[in-house]
Amino acid sequence: MDKITIQQFILMWKCALERAGERADEFSRLDAVTGDGDHGTAIVQALTSALAAAEKGNEYKAMLNDMGINVMMQTSGSTSTLIGGFLLGMSDYAAGTEMDGNQVRQMFKGGLEGVQKQTKAKKGDKTMMDALIPAVEAMLESGSDDICQLFSVAAIAAQQGANGTTGMKANFGRARNYGERSIGYADAGALSWACIFGAFNETLTGLS
């Protein structure tokens, strides 16, 4: 797949919402262990408001900006700023109504930068960054310009990263206060990002 249209891009988010909705209880339950038990609600809310804005979009840059703003308007909690920041960051690198592989890579790199404006969390801190950073790195490191291929490596990296959080001690977010006791449970935010990248990949696999 050489290019991705705005319609195809919206389908990716639709699928992400669907998959996250199926697993919302699991995410909340996990967040209840060391946090406040609402990550499932929050991620579904965020994806719902992102999608609502996306469906009115007809140009990448403005659409992504509207998605980010809508998430931060309609959604609550850490997730609103993290997903919102990601979408606004993507918007900075987006343009037109179709994007090629290299543009997609740049756009996701911009998304990561947008999140990094909001948090200092790095790989190993047991947050969603443990899924997001490897996913974007994998896209950047992949030699391929095939968009399907990009999302395939991203999905695998995100899932591996999320799995790795189980052994980690939390340094950020509510779980931080648990210290050593946070070890043994995966991070809810990392899992939900892995789920989102998985859904992106699933959509494109289905399209191609």
Add this chain to the structure above:
Amino acid sequence: MDKITIQQFILMWKCALERAGERADEFSRLDAVTGDGDHGTAIVQALTSALAAAEKGNEYKAMLNDMGINVMMQTSGSTSTLIGGFLLGMSDYAAGTEMDGNQVRQMFKGGLEGVQKQTKAKKGDKTMMDALIPAVEAMLESGSDDICQLFSVAAIAAQQGANGTTGMKANFGRARNYGERSIGYADAGALSWACIFGAFNETLTGLS
């Protein structure tokens, strides 16, 4: 037994406190079914403060008055007024440092009148009156002037009366609001009065 001294009378109350203390949890548990679960605490408190005043007494009338006042000062809940009223009523008919069978009968009749100043509850209303009224009636109806005999019939009548409350519907106190649902459980106050009369009888049996 012809006469009862003030020391013997105090022993009766000591025994009542001891026996009620052993069954306090049972009384509270029963009160918890249709009331507020504190009758065990209340009856023990009342008997404790009655006894404390009694131990300073050397003359029936003043002693019973002090017992009644102390109960109403130190104790809380319906029980404080009911036991307090009983003691004040007894005081009205008491005199000297020794009492004979007829005087004892009159004194307990006075006690019942003291309670009846406080409540309109009658036999059949599922209250402590279902133990107290039969007990005093049995004393009055008994031909004997033997004090042991008087407390023996009183104890039996009180226990029978208390047992009978199980089948009754409550018309007074907190249990009233339960209506039909109060049927099937004995009344806590009736049981505790039966316990008290039982202890009176036990004391005198031991003494004679």
Add this chain to the structure above:
Amino acid sequence: MSNKLMMKFINKPENITSELLDGYVKAYSDKVALASENIVVRAKPKDQSKVAIVTLGGSGHEPALSGFVGEGMLDCSVVGDIFAAPGAQRLFQALQLFKRDAGILLVVLNHSGDVMSANMASQLAEKAGIRVKRILTHDDISAGLETPEDDRRGLAGCIPLYKIIGAAAEEGKSLEEVYETGERFNQQVATLAVAMGSCTHPQSGETISELAKGEMEIGMGQHGEGGGGRQMLESADKTAEIMINQLTQKIQPQAGDKVLLYINGVGSTTLMELSIIFRKAHQVLTQAGVEVVDAKLDELLTVQEMAGFQMILGKLDADHVELLKNRRADTAYWTTI
């Protein structure tokens, strides 16, 4: 007594009442003081020329009743043990303290123990030449709308009553006038309680009024004594509708009438829930053209950690509105500027 493991922050069960009163008067020492064991009075007493307002009741219902002692409300609350009326002698002692030519208005909540203590103390007061008038509150409607007053319990409807008569007394009104104003309100206020789950008696450790999970009981009493009917838990809106409809049947407010609507949390039910309940009840009244001029979402009279609330609806005459809303009160748990 019992050695049950209780999930409460207490020390010896028998010291609960004295320790809690000690903590309370130390925390709010500018407002309240202990005149003697279990007798809570204002830190700055009201002028002798004015009617004194005295009430009595068990502890374990905090902030009620002692939380409303202070300027513009109560002069004195006589405290019993947990859920238990104070003894008659204790109440008589308080009446002696407040003996004055202007007289005392004694507010008694209709519960067996309180009424018996009040009766006996009143007899003693009469002999001692103390001038006492009594208001008996019986706002609970769970026993049915036609039930005679004497068979209806006193619930949290006493709290706005304290404010009304407290303000009237503060103005220097006579005992008869304060009584009349209060009794008029007393006749037009009604309360209905709902509970789900149980609570623990902090002295005996007994679980009071166990409800099955998923059940609620409308008509619950103030000490966990049941009363109404049990039913499956409903949504906030449905529950609010059932309750406000029963209350309006009793109070019969007409379009244009002014009312108070309070939602009193009894323990673990959150203000979040009380707000949602209020919202619906308020909608029902507003749609009928009834004007809610006074509202509270708060824990005024609690039943330990029980889940549930009491909904209080009272019709207000013009003087009641004035006394409730525009007269200063400065107590620990009710302040009106």
Add this chain to the structure above:
Amino acid sequence: MSNKLMMKFINKPENITSELLDGYVKAYSDKVALASENIVVRAKPKDQSKVAIVTLGGSGHEPALSGFVGEGMLDCSVVGDIFAAPGAQRLFQALQLFKRDAGILLVVLNHSGDVMSANMASQLAEKAGIRVKRILTHDDISAGLETPEDDRRGLAGCIPLYKIIGAAAEEGKSLEEVYETGERFNQQVATLAVAMGSCTHPQSGETISELAKGEMEIGMGQHGEGGGGRQMLESADKTAEIMINQLTQKIQPQAGDKVLLYINGVGSTTLMELSIIFRKAHQVLTQAGVEVVDAKLDELLTVQEMAGFQMILGKLDADHVELLKNRRADTAYWTTI
């Protein structure tokens, strides 16, 4: 989401926040209003010439934070969903509403979500030429006395802070002055929380922070996130001593110092218990010659129906005492005459 049976009076879980705010502003319509979805403001706005006080935070902690909007305290609270920071755009919208030459003092409780929203909203505000200064509260000492500020959570210590800066702003003090007065207090207030038992997230139905029966956790966070150590439940006196000793280690009040001591109930723990806890903590301070000049036993910031409380100890300078105690405040859940 989940279809668990929740023992709460709610309707649709996703409508909780909007319904509770609707009920709240209707009950206290003389004090608060909704400026827009999830933005609670005063019914009678403060003069434009004065510094505005804005805060943000999740719902589910009622009465906090919106219960303290009103004369003499907050101008605005921006509300997120249950336990969740409001989104940055929503906060920015509120900052736009309160744009003024005198400036806005934004109070942020140190929680990841709130800080992230505040950061992004502040960037947007700067671009829009809105003058905003920020106080970050971090009164929780459960992470250890030496833990850097950024790693300490904001607990209920924000509530007296609101009163202090609210009163200072009401006096017409400049943004720098209000900030300085508040930040000085912020540096000398500390909070420690204890919980026993769990609570239910009213949207997901998840049980948060399950503790075994008979266990308590000192250092519990405000949303049921743990933090301190679990131990067997102690008596009220022992628990109070452990906590006040940790707090005095942090705050180091000297004999003659004036302090505030609040016991904030977080849900189902009764005022009865809070009073008993207060009594002991007050004794410890008094014995050390420290003067408790301000006290509260109340539910200020709750965590649903969780059992437990937060103990707040703050050293007060002369101006703080004045602003806390002698300046009028008229909000739904904090009134000072």
